[in-house]
Amino acid sequence: MDTEKIGHFIAQTRKDCGMTQRELAEKLNISDKAVSKWERGVSLPDISVMVSLCEELRININELLSGERLSKDSYDRKAEENMMNLMEENKTQREKLWWNVIGTLIGLLAVFAMIGYTVIVSAGFNNFYLYELIDIPSLLMDLIALAIILGAAGLMKDFFRGFQIAFKGRGKLTNAELDRALIAQKYAIRILLLTGPLTVLVQLSVILHQLSSPDALGSPIAIAIISLLYAFALAIILSFVELRIRLVKNN
Numbered sequence: 001m002d003t004e005k006i007g008h009f010i011a012q013t014r015k016d017c018g019m020t021q022r023e024l025a026e027k028l029n030i031s032d033k034a035v036s037k038w039e040r041g042v043s044l045p046d047i048s049v050m051v052s053l054c055e056e057l058r059i060n061i062n063e064l065l066s067g068e069r070l071s072k073d074s075y076d077r078k079a080e081e082n083m084m085n086l087m088e089e090n091k092t093q094r095e096k097l098w099w100n101v102i103g104t105l106i107g108l109l110a111v112f113a114m115i116g117y118t119v120i121v122s123a124g125f126n127n128f129y130l131y132e133l134i135d136i137p138s139l140l141m142d143l144i145a146l147a148i149i150l151g152a153a154g155l156m157k158d159f160f161r162g163f164q165i166a167f168k169g170r171g172k173l174t175n176a177e178l179d180r181a182l183i184a185q186k187y188a189i190r191i192l193l194l195t196g197p198l199t200v201l202v203q204l205s206v207i208l209h210q211l212s213s214p215d216a217l218g219s220p221i222a223i224a225i226i227s228l229l230y231a232f233a234l235a236i237i238l239s240f241v242e243l244r245i246r247l248v249k250n251n
Helices: 005-017 022-028 032-039 047-057 060-065 072-123 136-153 156-168 175-209 218-250
Strands: none
Touching: 005 032, 005 047, 005 060, 022 032, 022 047, 047 060, 136 156, 136 175, 136 218, 156 175, 156 218, 175 218
16 A cells, blocks of 8 residues: 555645644544654554544545545446555554564563573572572562552553553544553553562561571562562553554554
């Protein structure tokens, strides 16, 4: 699909209708930056706004995706061609997104695991093994705290909706629903950034009781560091989700 041709067509029809980018954006309840990206061929309009966009520009979706006015003779042929191109592009974008997400998560986990292991070994606890970095109770503590606070705030549904938006697009969601999903991600990130240090404080009490036995300090110190790393890793993942929601909202 020729994004530059479509962008030029959007710009031309917008001018024919006597609208600025800002005026068109306000009618569609999006940012003027999104309109600018369309017209420069950087991105295509989201499916959720295509109908409204066509109504404002006085064109049909087939003409929008073709990037030109269509005669009756070429309409059916272009409609089939545009549908196939759109399906192929959506499939490619989904595959690209999933590979990016998987690669990012694997990279983050590897980095945090190595940082934690390096810190522990550097502290002199050479009898600590890499497999001990997997501390399920610490991870569950972060997740339980997250679930309790989000549930109490009534944001649990919006929190999970954020992942749906990040990986599948906005669908038929309104801007208000997108805003609530953003708020839920922000609260979740703040919660994690608080629970991590709190877990460290709890482990400090254990460490203080074992100061007389230096050889036994490795485990509580490791758990304290790992808990902090878990919280930061989850916060970074949620920051990625929050960024995706913002991009979906602005496009």
